[in-house]
Amino acid sequence: MKTNDIRITLPASKxxxxxxxxxxxxxxxxxxxxxxxxxxxxxxxxxxxxQLEGGESNVYYCDNAGSVARFLMPLLAITAGHHILTxxxxxxxxxxGPLIDSLRQLGLRMECMGEEGFLPLSIQGGVPTKRTVTxxxxxxxxxxxxxxxxxxxMPEGISLTMTQRPTSRxxxxxxxxxxxxxxxxxxRSSNGRTYYVSHYSxxxxxxxxxxxxxxxxxxYFYTMALLRPELRIRLLGLxxxxxxxxxxxxxxxxxxxxxSTEVRSPxxxxxxxxxxxxxxxxxxxxxxxxxxxxxxxxxxxxxxxAARVKxxxxxxxxxxxxxxxxxxxxxxxxxxxGGRVEVSSEEMTxxxxxxxxxxxxxxxxxxxxxxxxxxxxxxxxxxxxxxPEVVDKSFPEFWEQFELVLNNxx
Numbered sequence: 001m002k003t004n005d006i007r008i009t010l011p012a013s014k015x016x017x018x019x020x021x022x023x024x025x026x027x028x029x030x031x032x033x034x035x036x037x038x039x040x041x042x043x044x045x046x047x048x049x050x051q052l053e054g055g056e057s058n059v060y061y062c063d064n065a066g067s068v069a070r071f072l073m074p075l076l077a078i079t080a081g082h083h084i085l086t087x088x089x090x091x092x093x094x095x096x097g098p099l100i101d102s103l104r105q106l107g108l109r110m111e112c113m114g115e116e117g118f119l120p121l122s123i124q125g126g127v128p129t130k131r132t133v134t135x136x137x138x139x140x141x142x143x144x145x146x147x148x149x150x151x152x153x154m155p156e157g158i159s160l161t162m163t164q165r166p167t168s169r170x171x172x173x174x175x176x177x178x179x180x181x182x183x184x185x186x187x188r189s190s191n192g193r194t195y196y197v198s199h200y201s202x203x204x205x206x207x208x209x210x211x212x213x214x215x216x217x218x219x220y221f222y223t224m225a226l227l228r229p230e231l232r233i234r235l236l237g238l239x240x241x242x243x244x245x246x247x248x249x250x251x252x253x254x255x256x257x258x259x260s261t262e263v264r265s266p267x268x269x270x271x272x273x274x275x276x277x278x279x280x281x282x283x284x285x286x287x288x289x290x291x292x293x294x295x296x297x298x299x300x301x302x303x304x305x306a307a308r309v310k311x312x313x314x315x316x317x318x319x320x321x322x323x324x325x326x327x328x329x330x331x332x333x334x335x336x337x338g339g340r341v342e343v344s345s346e347e348m349t350x351x352x353x354x355x356x357x358x359x360x361x362x363x364x365x366x367x368x369x370x371x372x373x374x375x376x377x378x379x380x381x382x383x384x385x386x387x388p389e390v391v392d393k394s395f396p397e398f399w400e401q402f403e404l405v406l407n408n409x410x
Contacts, residue, residue: 005234012037012211034210040392041065062087070142074150077108079125086120098136099143105133131156137166145175151197161194170245213237215246217395219299222253223375229278238274248293257281291315298372304350305339312349324364360384367393
């Protein structure tokens with residue numbers, strides 16, 4: 001069936017790919033991972049896991065990849081030998097204290113080589129002496145996910161209790177779903193605070209795992225649909241009933257008049273896709289809680305500013321601790337363009353104002369800042385993005401796919 005849709009190829013989910021790489025390593029490599037992410041973070045994790053298997057170096061350099069560092073830390077802690085976990089300057093400024101504290105509760109040995117609670121970290125791998133642990137998940141749900149993933153290799157599994165409501169809870173559930181698919185018993189208490197993961201010594205259930213397309217990457221094309229409502233953009237392979245927290249993209253953009261229609265191809269091999277198209281803004285004043293999808297805050301903020309809609313984004317306290325201080329980066333770049341932004345520790349409000357192009361948009365070495373602002377080139381062709389190569393971290397093919405929309409003269 002031929003259509004006039006602009007057909008966009010999204011990368012596989014980085015979050016799902018990295019979880020399955022970890023589970024595959026921990027269960028002895030029984031899985032074939034189909035359609036794995038091409039992202040820089042996934043390539044880095046694969047390389048470091050290969051390094052761990054080969055034993056050629058005990059220094060694990062994670063660049064600016066917070067998820068890679070958090071996933072590797074517990075794995076190194078239960079792997080015999082002495083290991084150094086480190087990264088670039090920004091990664092060594094990002095808090096790791098809650099995860100370090102939890103690993104120490106389990107009887108595992110590690111020392112911060114600089115400031116307490118931060119990388120670089122000296123780890124002496126060994127066997128956990130306890131199975132019960134608490135963790136503060138407010139700064140990152142990855143603290144929880146990384147502990148759950150090593151539980152099957154612990155002698156008695158793990159009983160993990162969260163001390164408060166987590167950020168990005170859907171990504172913890174993604175971890176649990178992957179563990180269950182691997183044949184590992186995972187249970188959650190009735191109040192949702194405690195997870196129980198059993199020791200595992202059998203053979204995983206499945207041999208092949210297929211990775212969903214990435215909702216985080218899809219979000220930027222929703223902004224493009226908002227700005228060019230005459231276009232229909234087909235996001236190939238994406239599905240609405242996703243376990244990814246960033247599938248919240250659909251709910252937010254519906255408030256700005258962007259519709260999502262799932263399309264099932266008559267050809268089984270093609271699978272499902274989503275067609276998005278802009279329309280009339282539904283509400284001129286929007287509130288949206290981003291606690292379960294903090295990576296979408298840059299996308300939502302820029303889209304709101306471009307649409308001149310007053311949008312208050314709640315649950316944004318941890319975005320200052322990402323690859324950049326995203327709270328400050330969003331505020332600074334939108335204000336340079338004439339936008340109005342009000343921020344507090346928990347909220348960001350975009351006030352309607354007339355934007356004008358500035359040259360260039362600074363990206364702060366942050367892939368999500370670069371991709372969030374890129375769609376503004378649809379209304380400001382002269383706009384340039386500083387250090388466009390930073391998108392390699394999560395979406396190496398972004399600019400190629402963006403050009404398909406940018407150059408469309410429909």
